[in-house]
Amino acid sequence: MKTKKILQGKIISNKKIAPDHFKMAIQNEWLALKARPGQFVMIKVQEKNNDPLLRIPLGVHFTEEDRTYLLYKVVGPGTATLSQRQKGEIVSILGPLGNGFDLSKNSPDKEALIVAGGHGIVPLYMLIKELRKKGIKVAVFEGACSKEHILCENRLKQTGSKVFIATENGTQGKKGRVTDVLVEYLKKYEKNGKRKNIGEKYIMFVCGPKPMIKSVNKIAEKFKINTQISFAEYMACGIGACLGCAIMTVDGYKMTCKDGPVFDSKEIKWDAQ
Numbered sequence: 001m002k003t004k005k006i007l008q009g010k011i012i013s014n015k016k017i018a019p020d021h022f023k024m025a026i027q028n029e030w031l032a033l034k035a036r037p038g039q040f041v042m043i044k045v046q047e048k049n050n051d052p053l054l055r056i057p058l059g060v061h062f063t064e065e066d067r068t069y070l071l072y073k074v075v076g077p078g079t080a081t082l083s084q085r086q087k088g089e090i091v092s093i094l095g096p097l098g099n100g101f102d103l104s105k106n107s108p109d110k111e112a113l114i115v116a117g118g119h120g121i122v123p124l125y126m127l128i129k130e131l132r133k134k135g136i137k138v139a140v141f142e143g144a145c146s147k148e149h150i151l152c153e154n155r156l157k158q159t160g161s162k163v164f165i166a167t168e169n170g171t172q173g174k175k176g177r178v179t180d181v182l183v184e185y186l187k188k189y190e191k192n193g194k195r196k197n198i199g200e201k202y203i204m205f206v207c208g209p210k211p212m213i214k215s216v217n218k219i220a221e222k223f224k225i226n227t228q229i230s231f232a233e234y235m236a237c238g239i240g241a242c243l244g245c246a247i248m249t250v251d252g253y254k255m256t257c258k259d260g261p262v263f264d265s266k267e268i269k270w271d272a273q
Contacts, residue, residue, distance in 0.1 A: 003034055007093045012067060014085055019148050020074045021119075022083045029066040031095060036060075037127035038100025038230055038262045041070070042238040044092035045081045055094060056082070057235040057257070062126040071122045071151070097238050098261050101127050101205060101228055103134070110203050111137040113225070114161075115182060115216050117208020118144045121151050123230050123261075124207055132159045139185065140164065143178025143212070147171035179215045186223055199224035206265075207232065214273060217265050227265040231256050248272035 009026035017023050031041070042055035056078045061071040074080050085091065100123075112131050116124050121142055131138050138161040144150050145168045156163045165173025166181045174181055186198060202223075206216045207230035220227040233245040233256040240258030247256050248269045254260070 004095055004097055005030070007031055007095070009068070009091050009093050011085055011087055011089045011091060013087055014083065016083070017071075018151055021151065022072055022074065023061070024070045024072070024082070024085075025067050026070065026091060026093065027067055028093070031093065032063040032066050032068050035063050035068055035096040035126075036100040037103075037130050038123050039096040039098050040123075040235075040238070040257075040261065041068075041093050041095030041097060042235070043070070043082070043094075045078050045085075047090060047092065054078075054236055055092075055238065057097075057238055059122040059230075059232075059261075060096060060126060061122050062129060071119075071125075073119050094238060098257055099259065101230070101262050102264075103127075103130060105203065105226065105228075108135055111139060111201060113182070113185075113202050113204040114138060114140045115178060115204065115206045115208070115212075116140070116142045117178060117212040118149055119151070120206075120208030120212075120230070120232070121156075122207070124205060125152055125155070127205060128156065128159050128161055132161065138162070141166070141178050141182045141185070143167070143181070143208075145169065177212075177215075179212065179219060182216070183219060186219070197224075199226065204228070206230070210273060214270060217268075217270060220265055228262055229265050229268070230262045231260055233257075233261070 009028040012025040012027050014024045040059045044055050058070045058072050061069040140161050140163045143166040164181050166178040202225050204225050204227040235257040236242045236244045238257050240255040245256035246253045249267045
């Protein structure tokens with residue numbers, strides 16, 4: 001049985017860290033203890049009124065002691081209002097929700113490849129920290145349109161992971177798409193046009209815009225790498241009741257909020273995405 005509650009959390013900080021991006025720290029010991037990499041929460045933007053009416057979904061960025069950190073992008077009135085909330089104020093949270101990343105499929109002899117597109121780094125950072133605690137080697141591939149939208153680079157390096165950056169305008173890292181950097185990394189293990197058993201060497205975790213996710217999936221299929229993907233579908237209820245975040249799988253429609261947001265790439269019907 002999944003564990004979730006409606007909780008009250010105190011805002012410890014709510015700071016702008018990049019263009020349109022804020023990081024909020026919420027104090028609630030139970031939430032920090034229960035949240036797992038890849039899960040999310042539904043947060044009520046305001047306490048005194050119902051504007052907006054619905055809670056908004058935010059991925060759990062990471063937890064420390066009694067605090068849960070939420071890294072979010074201001075994309076509409078809800079997140080704009082949230083960005084104005086102040087230290088010491090109380091917020092209502094439903095969570096933790098969803099199925100996170102399955103770490104049981106990894107092993108110390110495999111290297112974890114983490115592929116993040118822009119805001120997609122949000123659920124992956126906590127995953128990276130967990131993998132490193134287990135002594136698993138990690139290579140992070142982070143891409144964005146420009147330097148200003150590369151998030152968490154220093155903190156990623158502090159985990160002891162290898163970090164590769166790509167920006168579309170070339171202002172940081174390699175100019176181009178993050179998928180190009182990923183392929184370049186994998187091709188180091190090719191000889192004479194024949195691939196080794198690369199799929200036995202790696203496991204991959206991905207989050208980002210859907211076009212990027214689809215490109216990464218093609219790479220995963222080519223190199224036969226087991227891959228888990230976190231989808232960022234819009235979620236209105238967070239518990240599978242409204243059916244607004246349906247995604248087509250090989251077994252029919254599933255709800256991103258209830259059955260995901262993390263899926264094995266083999267579950268997804270990619271020609272329907």
